[in-house]
Amino acid sequence: MYPRSISNLIEAFKYFPGVGEKTAERMAFNVLGMDKVQTDFLANSINNVKEKIKRCEICNNFTESNICSICEDKLRNADFLCVVEDPKTVISIEKLGTFHGFYHVLNGLINNTNGINPEDIRLDKLIKRIEDGKFKEVIIAVKPCLEGEMTALYISNVLNGMNITVSRLASGIPMGADMEYIDPITLEKAFDNRKKISYNETTNS
Amino acid sequence: MYPRSISNLIEAFKYFPGVGEKTAERMAFNVLGMDKVQTDFLANSINNVKEKIKRCEICNNFTESNICSICEDKLRNADFLCVVEDPKTVISIEKLGTFHGFYHVLNGLINNTNGINPEDIRLDKLIKRIEDGKFKEVIIAVKPCLEGEMTALYISNVLNGMNITVSRLASGIPMGADMEYIDPITLEKAFDNRKKISYNETTNS
Numbered sequence: 001m002y003p004r005s006i007s008n009l010i011e012a013f014k015y016f017p018g019v020g021e022k023t024a025e026r027m028a029f030n031v032l033g034m035d036k037v038q039t040d041f042l043a044n045s046i047n048n049v050k051e052k053i054k055r056c057e058i059c060n061n062f063t064e065s066n067i068c069s070i071c072e073d074k075l076r077n078a079d080f081l082c083v084v085e086d087p088k089t090v091i092s093i094e095k096l097g098t099f100h101g102f103y104h105v106l107n108g109l110i111n112n113t114n115g116i117n118p119e120d121i122r123l124d125k126l127i128k129r130i131e132d133g134k135f136k137e138v139i140i141a142v143k144p145c146l147e148g149e150m151t152a153l154y155i156s157n158v159l160n161g162m163n164i165t166v167s168r169l170a171s172g173i174p175m176g177a178d179m180e181y182i183d184p185i186t187l188e189k190a191f192d193n194r195k196k197i198s199y200n201e202t203t204n205s
Numbered sequence: 206m207y208p209r210s211i212s213n214l215i216e217a218f219k220y221f222p223g224v225g226e227k228t229a230e231r232m233a234f235n236v237l238g239m240d241k242v243q244t245d246f247l248a249n250s251i252n253n254v255k256e257k258i259k260r261c262e263i264c265n266n267f268t269e270s271n272i273c274s275i276c277e278d279k280l281r282n283a284d285f286l287c288v289v290e291d292p293k294t295v296i297s298i299e300k301l302g303t304f305h306g307f308y309h310v311l312n313g314l315i316n317n318t319n320g321i322n323p324e325d326i327r328l329d330k331l332i333k334r335i336e337d338g339k340f341k342e343v344i345i346a347v348k349p350c351l352e353g354e355m356t357a358l359y360i361s362n363v364l365n366g367m368n369i370t371v372s373r374l375a376s377g378i379p380m381g382a383d384m385e386y387i388d389p390i391t392l393e394k395a396f397d398n399r400k401k402i403s404y405n406e407t408t409n410s
Contacts, residue, residue: 001296001299002267002296003257003258003267003268003269003273004257004269005250005253005254005256005258005269006254006258008246008250008254009250009253009254011246011250012246012247012250012251013247015235016232016235017235025293025296028254029292029293030220030221030222031251031254031255032254032255032258032267034220036255038217038220039251039255040252041213041216041217042217042218042220042251043248043249043251043252044248045210045213045214045216046214046217046244046247046248046251047244047245047248048210048213048214049210049211049214049233049236049237049244050236050237050239050244051210052208052209052210053208053210053237062207062211062237063208064209064210068208069208087234088230088234091206091207094206
């Protein structure tokens, strides 16, 4: 019904997760409304990202060189290694500007039901890096879920006895959340990990 | 913070209306997850659509040739001309499969506040086409709003005295709508245009 080039573009947009016929149509019409400079930039950016982006040889983060800019940064604190699930989390943590250590990006999480074992997410590479390095603390910053817990547990087990602190980001109720909508597991975790309120904190707040 | 090629792609995705930083980031990561065949197809489709798609010389619809496939179709009913606002409406009506006449795609609607006059949307081209043609009925299928009404009124005024029926798609309550959420103008229109229920209809329904 559409001219060939439009229907091709609609099909192409359906590669994006969650994009169905309607959204893909709308996006294709958006492209028709863009000027040539914009569509050139868009198409070139897609090609470039696929051609140039590879994984950092040290930390597995996205990079255009062999070693990413964070791993190459001599000013970072070599005492801390933050283990994340994907490159997006690196960006989120970097945006905070409070963590100055290094990162290690996994290729996913251990998942027994889906048959994803430690070797599938190359945990051996992480372990080797820690063994070779001088990190004092490994902070596991993967999402709090069954797979996250299993991955964290596996890493801390392997590192057991290596004189390295292995820590995990705190689980609990997110700031600004409505208590009514907190799921029971989060609520239970928040109870278990409750913190004593010190006199100073209460007077400061 | 991102490698150059990723941040470029994020910027490029922001060309789409309603796409902000977060969505653009997600889309860029989606692209990184696609294989080379998919990204090639996506980038080529964007380039192709911009290079190949032009407007039909007769009806102004999108086409890859000089004349679109609908205008070239000798089997269509030359008694009817359906005037629409954009090429998307042509697709919606074609999907119904019940209208077999021809189309004319405007480049928008008359809008006094934004200074869009009949000449800006090339209504002269439409009028000339109707004068030269043998249409018996011109069906105005632009959306029911102030601009739509003005455009419809203008066309019917110009065609007045030409022995051509000018009609407008019915306005009213959409099927399956919840009465509670119908806006007052639609409700008023639905009252004004109420239809007498014939005995046959009630017994059939």
